[in-house]
Structure formats: C-alpha cells, structure tokens
Amino acid sequence: MAFFKKRHAPLIEILNLSKAYAGSGTQAVSGFNLSVSEGEFLVLIGPSGSGKTTTLNMVNRLVEPDGGEIRIQGHNVLDSDPVMLRRNIGYVFQEAGLFPHMTVAENIGVTPRLLGRDDAWVEARVHELLVMVQLEEGAFAHRLPAELSGGQRQRVALARALAARPPVILLDEPFGALDPVTREAVAADVRAIHDRLGLTTLMVTHDMTEALLMADRIAVMRDGRLVQVGTPRELATKPVDDFVTQLIETPRRRARALAETLKA
C-alpha cells in the first residue's frame, strides 16, 4: 500500500499514549506503551472501562490522543490526514456497523470507492472477498444487512475492512453479539485470513479464551494502563500480578469444572 511507505519493524509503535474524556475526570488511557510487529496478531484485553477500545480508536484517530505518539511504519499518525489514514486501516466494529441502506456488495466496496477505484475493480474485489469470507456471491451480494444473520454480518464487516487491502486491521469486540458456535467459526476464519494475507491485527476483546486461542501476544489493560504484554504462554507462566493470574486462570478453571461435570 502506498500510504505506508517503507518497511519497518515494529510496524505499530505506541509511545506514552494518554487520553482523558472531557468531563469524566479520570484518565481513560495513560502512559501506555506497546509495539506490534509486522504480521503479528495482538489482542488487547481487560475489563469494561479499562481503556482498550479507546486505545484501539486512537490508532486510526477515531479518538484523538491527549498526549503521546502512535507510529505506523515509523510515521506518526498525528501527522497524517485522518481521513486518508482511516481508508488505509481496516476496521471491524462491534455489531458489524454495516450501513443498513447499502447492499452487501455496496458495503464492501465503500472504501475502495472512496479511494477512487472503478466499478470493475470494486466488483472483482467484492467477489474475491465474498469467497474469502465464505459467503457465496450470488446469494449475498445484493442483500441488505437486515437480511443477514449475525455471523454473516460480521463476515461482511470483515470483508469491508479488508477491501482496500490495508496492511493493518483493527477489530473492536467483533464477535460479542454472536452465538458460541458461530463465534468460534468466525474467529477461526479471521485468524486464518490474518495469516494468509500477512496482516498486522489489533483486536479488542474481554473474552480470555478467545484471546488465548487467537493471539500471538496479549496485552492486558486495567484502568487505562498496560498491566502486562506477552505470549499466551508467558502470561500463563509468568503473570506479573494477581489480576493477570485471575484473568488467565478463568478459562482453565472453567475447563476443569466442565470436565468434572461431564465425568460425573
């Protein structure tokens, strides 16, 4: 992609980032530092109000930071035009965020069209993406979002985020509204597409099981601060405090309880 020019590792660098919402009195995010390598799938996890979505939204400037820096391929995002920045970063919203008055094909094609791609390019790209997210083109391209199931909507949202071939995609609790079976299938597909396209992905969730299964590394947040970042194994073996221990123990404890129940 022309927008992010030179190759650079780490791909995303977040330095001393802070944000306080007007009138709230508390810091949503403060003193936050994080590096994400190219091709990495990094999950931001933490309880509600821990500042994870705010952090994610500052990466493509849906929220403007109060202080600190975010560099993508060495380039400070605050120096770039926010509109062009967003067109070059894919974003999957909670509950999909599809435009209800546009068909599936129109939703997917929206960012390429904003970038000036012609009809033929967009049509071919929509077809390619529908195959990639496993929605048969003929059946879905001309439907409206209201005619889709939750899982289908989330797949369309993923296709929309990928349409302009961004090197980076951001996902904000993308599976929150899905039933468990759909959730697992879509999650597996997201990770597979990430690997296949060599994307750099930042995902927000509050579900530790999901984080452990999908992430290369997990960043744990609490009260606007980064508590610990590491691979699932590092968090499991060397938790920095009780909070991390508890977070990572929860899926294990539930797995054990489940095994017991089923045995008895």
Add this chain to the structure above:
Amino acid sequence: MNDSVREAWALLPDYLGQHVILSVSALLLGVAVSVPLGIAAARSSRFGTPLLAVVSIIQTIPGLALLALFYPLLLALSALTQDLFGFSIRALGFLPALLALTLYAMLPILRNVVTALAGLDPAILMAAKGVGMTPRQSLFKVELPLAAPLILAGIRTATVWVVGITTLSTPIGQTSLGNYIFTGLQIENWVFVLFGCVAAAVLALTLDLLLALAGSGLAMRSRKRLIAAGLGLVAVIAAAMAPELVHARTVGAHQGIVIGAKNFGEQYILSQLMASRLRQAGFSVSEKSDLGSTIAFRALGAGDIDAYVDYSGTLWGNILHRTDMPGRQAMLDQLAAALKKDHAILSLGSLGFENAYIFAMRADRAQALGVKSLADLSAHPELRIGGDFEIFSRPEWRAVAAAYGLDAMKRRQYQPDFLYRAVTSGDADVVSAFSSDGRIARYGLVILEDPKAALPPYDAMLLVGPAHANDAKFIAALKPLIGRISLTLMQQANLRVDRDQDKQTPAGTAAWMDQRLPH
C-alpha cells in the same frame, strides 16, 4: 346551478394552474431552505433550538394573517429598493404569497430533518467515519439516505398544508383555488365554495399519494416506484401548469390588462363588465378578484392591476385621510385631482350610482321601537349592531358613532352576506349594509336616516392606473359606462347574484348589464 358548475369548470385551468405553480414553488423553496437549515440545526443545538422555536411561532400565526402581513412588508421593501436602486418589487400577488407559504412549509420539513438526523444510530456514524468518509461524504452517502424516509414524511405534511393554505392567497391578489371559495362565500354560491374545496383536496391528496409512493420506493429501494412517483409528480404538475404557461405566452406577447375587484358581488360584476368592454375593444384581459379594500388601491398605483371601481367616501377617508364633508360633487372633483397628483391615477368619473354605507333594520322591528334614524338609536343602547369585517375600524363608523353617540352598542362582525341572515333572524338588530344591495328591499329592511350627514357619499368611481391614464383606446372602451349605471340597475344586478333562487353568476350578470348599457 348548472351555470355555476359550467362556470366553475371553465375557471379551473386558470385557478388550478396558478394554485399549483404557487404551491409547488413554495414547497421547492421550503425544501431548498429547510434541508440545509435542518442539517445545520442538527449539528449545533445552539443554532437549532432557537431556529425551531422561531419557525414554530411562525406556524401559529393564522394563515390569512401571515399572508396579509407580507403585503405591507414587501410594500415597504419595494419603496426601499425604489429609493436605493431605482427599481421596485411587486408587493402584491405571487411574491408575498410565495414567501408566506414557504415559511409555512418550513416547520414540518425542518423538524423532520432535525429529528431524523439526530435519531441516527451513533454506531453507524462512527462506522462512516471509520471506513474513511469525510464529514461531507458521511452526510451525503450515509446520513441523508438514512434520514430520507422521515424527511420525505415531513415534505408530505408540508405539501398537504401548503396546498390547503394556498387558497388563502386570493385576498392578497394571487389567483388560486381560493378564488372559488372567497367568491362563492361572497355571493353565496355554494357550488363554487364546494368546487374550490374539493379541487384543493384532490390536488393535496394526489400530491401526497405520489410522495407516499416515492417514500415506499425509497424504503424498498425500488427504482420502479421512485421513477413512477417522479413521473407522476411531473405529469400532475405539468398538466396543471400547462394551460397557464400557454396562456402566459400568448398574453405575455402583448401586455395583458388586469382588472381588479374587491371582495363582493357588485365588484365581481363590474370587473367582468369592464373586462368584457375592454375585450370587445381588442384588449387581452384577466381579472384579479377578492382584493382587500386598500390593497386594491395600492395595487392600482403599483401597476399590479390596471383598473377597478372604488367608492368616493372610501377613498376620501382611507386614502386622503379627510374627515370633512365638502358635498358629493366637490368630493368627486377633489378626489380626481388628488389621485392624479399624488398617485398618477386617473378617475374616469362616477358610474352613476352610489354604494353607500348605510345602516338598516327590519321594518317591523324599527316600527315597534320607533326608530327611524340613526339619532333614534342612542335611546336604545341594548340593541346589537352587526357589521362586516371592516366597518367598525373605518372612519365612517367613528363618525357615525360620534355623531349619534352609538359607542355603547354591542357590536358583532359577520361575513357580509351573513349580515342579512343575522338581521332577519334577529341575531342583530341593526346591520351595516350597502345602498346598492338589492336585498335591502327584498328582505323588508328599512334604511335608517342620517340627519347629521355623518356618512359620506359613496359614488362608484372608475379608476385607471398610471400605465393607461393616457391610453385613448383604453379610456374609450370604458368611458361609455360613466354616468350610465343607475342605482336601480345596479340593485337589480346585485340581486341576481345575491339571491337564493335562480342565482346568476357575476359573468352572466355582467353580460346582462352589458346589453342594457350604451357602447
């Protein structure tokens, strides 16, 4: 009855065409102004809240009053532009009606734009920003399309209101379907009234249905429905306007004459009579009826109409602001000189009859109370006096009340034609009336004498506007009417349109008079 229906149909192309042109212009202007304002209001409540408050207040002004208010406003503006830039704007007819109706159209559209935009899901707005839309792209690609059904609902409401209220533009000199209603009410031609109401209702419903079709097309993303609705709207509007546009082209080529009429039967008849004489002389003529009393005079001075009939006493008090009584002929002479000098208006002279303000009572009641003159009324302060909408605020009433001590009498106002009903049924004991009205004799009323001559004379004067004051052909066409219309002839003519049985139309009556007058 059949004559009325036939005449109503004959007038439909003109009335409907002008009605549609005005309504549609006001709606388009309303949409053009309200949508951007609504968008701005939705983005800033500091701007939006006061704006909506102002527009809501405007909506509470009665339609007729709002329309009427624009006339003096534009008149003042016209004087200002004349002074500053050397050109004047037309204060009568289309422009004031358009502005007032546009204001009426604004509230429902504006309110729905604001409501629709404010009610959009914030997650969708966030998504629009997130996929890389500029605020402008977000507005046009996401926000307005999603708000469109509700905005269209506002436009539908505005359409029904505006088409209805357009009927009220008749009294400020704009022809509309309201002409049927105002004229019909004046001469108790219920066919006309009904015709006007039904025509306006059918027009409003048709436009509303087509907009509803467009709305369902938007909601169902059906191009077919949208196209059908669009074509339907264009077809209805074009069909309604076509006769008007053709007419405008043929008339526009050689300057049409406009004859004015105030809002009562005698005026309708006389304007038709003048129009017919001018047509016989080869002029292309149209009529503008139901003008308010002073509006007609201003319209003549401004060139919005070219000729009409007014009454000496009315002009004396209302235009010259004189209260002295110089006598009948002296008043005519002084008026002619003053109108010429101050307004460049030519008086061709008196038509030959007087339509004076008089006060009348039922003969039996007058006899029972022993009332013969206005002076006798002061002994009966318990009597109720009925007047038309103008009389109690006119100098004539002030003069009579002062001369005879009538201020204590209870006053009631009636639509002029209901005055006779009021006095015959006993709702009012004394009523104001006009001396040329054929119904005074018919209903057995007696005219109360005016021993102190408090009421001025009201000779019917034929006035010609500045544009034709030196037009010999124009003057020659109307001159034969001067001094030839007797009070009896006018009373008979008035009775023909005012009576309940065998009612004639003003046009038919004008033709009847035409045969009885010299050419």
